[in-house]
Amino acid sequence: MGRRQCVERSPDAADRRRVTTSRPSVTIPAVTSVVQALLGLAVVGAAGAVLVRVVRYLARADRARHVAQRTEDDRIEQQRERAALPGASPEHPLAVGSAAAVEPRAEALPCPACGEHCHTQAHEVQHHRGRRLRAASMRCTGCGHTHCVYFELPPPPVLN
Numbered sequence: 001m002g003r004r005q006c007v008e009r010s011p012d013a014a015d016r017r018r019v020t021t022s023r024p025s026v027t028i029p030a031v032t033s034v035v036q037a038l039l040g041l042a043v044v045g046a047a048g049a050v051l052v053r054v055v056r057y058l059a060r061a062d063r064a065r066h067v068a069q070r071t072e073d074d075r076i077e078q079q080r081e082r083a084a085l086p087g088a089s090p091e092h093p094l095a096v097g098s099a100a101a102v103e104p105r106a107e108a109l110p111c112p113a114c115g116e117h118c119h120t121q122a123h124e125v126q127h128h129r130g131r132r133l134r135a136a137s138m139r140c141t142g143c144g145h146t147h148c149v150y151f152e153l154p155p156p157p158v159l160n
Contacts, residue, residue, distance in 0.1 A: 082112045082147075090128040090135075093152040099123075099134060106136040106149045116142025126150075 087094040087109070096102055103120045111118050123136040134151040 085112065087149045087151065088112070088147070090126070090133055090150050093131075093133050093150040096134070096151045096153060099153060102134045102136055102151050105151065106138060109138075109149060111138075111140035111142060111145055112147060113145040114140060114143040116140050118147075121146075132156075 082088050084092070086092050094105065096105055102123050106120050106123070107118060109118065110116065118138040118140050121137040121139050123134050126133045126135050128150075132153050132155070134153060136149045136151065137146065138149055139146050
């Protein structure tokens, strides 16, 4: 059989092979600090953007709440103004000469909500604090708003 050759490897060759396969880590302190600074700025910028969005959302919600409250206040004020108009309440009735004049007079008045023409649905006799009144139920042809118009009739004639 043949002779076996024994090849000895030197320890230096194995070490060189290990050294050439692995790369040493090179750390440059200036590059690391710049990257950390940029990452920090990115985090601060993102937090600032989120904060701006939250503030805008809260401002919109506050504005919406303010508009809703103002709308409600305006509605209440309009109701008070309408109640003070002549004929809008039993305390301030319009004077008419007879019951036949109630319907034409009521239809001549504009809608208190939108100003359009109103149609008389019905009118009935009511007594309020000792006075004889006619209440005309009105419906607007434009917006559909319903309301009553009050008229005061003259006292009935006294028969002898």
